[in-house]
Amino acid sequence: MRIIRVRLAKRSYDIVVAKNAMGFLARYIRKLNIGESAYVITNNLIKRRCSSRLIRALQEAGLDFKIKIIPDTERSKSIPVLSSVINDLAKFDRKRRTFIIALGGGVVGDLSGLAASIYKRGIPYLQIPTTLLAQVDSAIGGKTALDLKEGKNLIGAFYQPRLVLSDVSLLKTLDQRQLRSGLAEVIKYGIIKDSSLFAYLEKEYKNILKAKPDVLEHVVAVSSRIKAGIVQADEREEKGLRTILNFGHSVGHAIEAASGFNRYTHGEAVGLGMLVALEISSRLRFISSLFESRVENLIKATGLPTLISGIALKDIMRAFYRDKKFCGSQNRMVLTRGLGRPEIVRDLPIALIETAITKRIISLD
Numbered sequence: 001m002r003i004i005r006v007r008l009a010k011r012s013y014d015i016v017v018a019k020n021a022m023g024f025l026a027r028y029i030r031k032l033n034i035g036e037s038a039y040v041i042t043n044n045l046i047k048r049r050c051s052s053r054l055i056r057a058l059q060e061a062g063l064d065f066k067i068k069i070i071p072d073t074e075r076s077k078s079i080p081v082l083s084s085v086i087n088d089l090a091k092f093d094r095k096r097r098t099f100i101i102a103l104g105g106g107v108v109g110d111l112s113g114l115a116a117s118i119y120k121r122g123i124p125y126l127q128i129p130t131t132l133l134a135q136v137d138s139a140i141g142g143k144t145a146l147d148l149k150e151g152k153n154l155i156g157a158f159y160q161p162r163l164v165l166s167d168v169s170l171l172k173t174l175d176q177r178q179l180r181s182g183l184a185e186v187i188k189y190g191i192i193k194d195s196s197l198f199a200y201l202e203k204e205y206k207n208i209l210k211a212k213p214d215v216l217e218h219v220v221a222v223s224s225r226i227k228a229g230i231v232q233a234d235e236r237e238e239k240g241l242r243t244i245l246n247f248g249h250s251v252g253h254a255i256e257a258a259s260g261f262n263r264y265t266h267g268e269a270v271g272l273g274m275l276v277a278l279e280i281s282s283r284l285r286f287i288s289s290l291f292e293s294r295v296e297n298l299i300k301a302t303g304l305p306t307l308i309s310g311i312a313l314k315d316i317m318r319a320f321y322r323d324k325k326f327c328g329s330q331n332r333m334v335l336t337r338g339l340g341r342p343e344i345v346r347d348l349p350i351a352l353i354e355t356a357i358t359k360r361i362i363s364l365d
């Protein structure tokens, strides 16, 4: 078991990473003294796969609880679903102090965090992430969000959880595609911050895809520590330090948006975005072709897509311009000068970005 403390003064909290982390839940709830009634938000699939030990832990802690089911789709990050959750929560929240538990991936986590931040001007919430992506990324850091039809994550708040409980044994029911998508974010951490993590991934990626608990515990703990460190240094993304987490993301988001958010998972799009960022870094002579191939080989070996199909360059570029990471009229991208050496670059020539993306597009003719 590993415990990582996110140090944010009064908003500090632990991330517990273990094969049987759920076994620690009851003790944590008592210690945190956050309430007697748990309002659990999840979806049907996750309830079937992951809720039995949670229910046991809540019973063991002597808590009242209710499980609220939301639809299993990104569209749950919407005002109608938020409104249904808040109305139902208000009915459940009668006498005893209520807190929220987000049991799920990033969708459940983002929605639950926002509901917790606004109900009664803020009630405590816990993250129990059930996807690799959520354990290494979305459950940590307090960014909560809903989508609008104008774009993803346009509504949100910074609101830190009181605990992140990452039970890696929950990941064994995750399908390969979801595991791979989370792995893309772990590769990102290796590139921006940690050469030994990167080397570990080169050796162990197959065991991650087989959901081997020891290997998962290691990568989730190391990734959580990296994310926690960045969040501590720049909680609200005001100092530009959190920006390096966007490595692979500006083009990644553009690929997701241009394909209507249903062709590639977030992690797959980030994998493609990282390849584009590498190509640009290489053309600017920030990195050698040897380094570029080393990273490309790992991404390829994991089975993440390395080519973009069915999306036109002009649609990707249109989405790229609309991205909120685009500062005014200047574009801004995170590039790399090697493992642990990210570099934020502004105002790149558009032709350079287009050439790097085009290299990845499968031509239809």
Ligand SMILES: NC(=O)c1ccc[n+]([C@@H]2O[C@H](COP(=O)([O-])OP(=O)(O)OC[C@H]3O[C@@H](n4cnc5c(N)ncnc54)[C@H](O)[C@@H]3O)[C@@H](O)[C@H]2O)c1
Pocket (backbone or CB within 6 Å): 043, 045, 046, 049, 050, 072, 073, 074, 077, 104, 105, 106, 107, 108, 110, 130, 131, 133, 134, 137, 138, 139, 140, 141, 142, 143, 144, 145, 152, 153, 170, 171, 172, 173, 174, 175, 178, 181, 266
């Ligand atoms: N708040 C942040 O900082 C942050 C960071 C990154 C991503 N996000 C958001 O996270 C979302 C993506 O999260 P995600 O990749 O976890 O997707 P997701 O929440 O949609 O989960 C992916 C799929 O896996 C299923 N699933 C979850 N746990 C499972 C388990 N243990 N076994 C089997 N199936 C399981 C889900 O039901 C879903 O079908 C996006 O909305 C993105 O915007 C937020």
Ligand SMILES: [Zn+2]
Pocket (backbone or CB within 6 Å): 137, 185, 249, 266, 270
């Ligand atoms: Zn991401």
